[in-house]
Amino acid sequence: MLDILAAGAAGSSPPGWVQFLPIVGMIVIFWFLIFRPQMKRQKDHANKIAGVKKNDQVVTAGGVIGKVVRVDDDYVDLEIAQGVRIKVVKSTLGDIVPPGAKPAND
Numbered sequence: 001m002l003d004i005l006a007a008g009a010a011g012s013s014p015p016g017w018v019q020f021l022p023i024v025g026m027i028v029i030f031w032f033l034i035f036r037p038q039m040k041r042q043k044d045h046a047n048k049i050a051g052v053k054k055n056d057q058v059v060t061a062g063g064v065i066g067k068v069v070r071v072d073d074d075y076v077d078l079e080i081a082q083g084v085r086i087k088v089v090k091s092t093l094g095d096i097v098p099p100g101a102k103p104a105n106d
Helices: 002-011 016-050
Strands: 057-060 065-071 075-081 084-089 093-097
Touching: 016 093, 057 075
Parallel strands: none
Antiparallel strands: 057 065, 057 093, 065 075, 075 084
């Protein structure tokens, strides 16, 4: 009698790959909710930075606001005050300020 119950229990267990379905499901959820949107944001930011041109007003990752004076492949010269220019790495530009935008503290 015990042999019949043991054989029946062994036959009713699901295949081994079914145990991995929740893990695969979690990976798919992470992909669509976290990784994919992050890659899209990085791509959009890279395209925005690649389109920087002279006279654009930009904000660096460090919070410095300036006007673009010159653009190289890897560097950008910013004028942060009248006659004060700094050279920053192009990839550290955080955002391009749209023309006519008011600063946050005004």
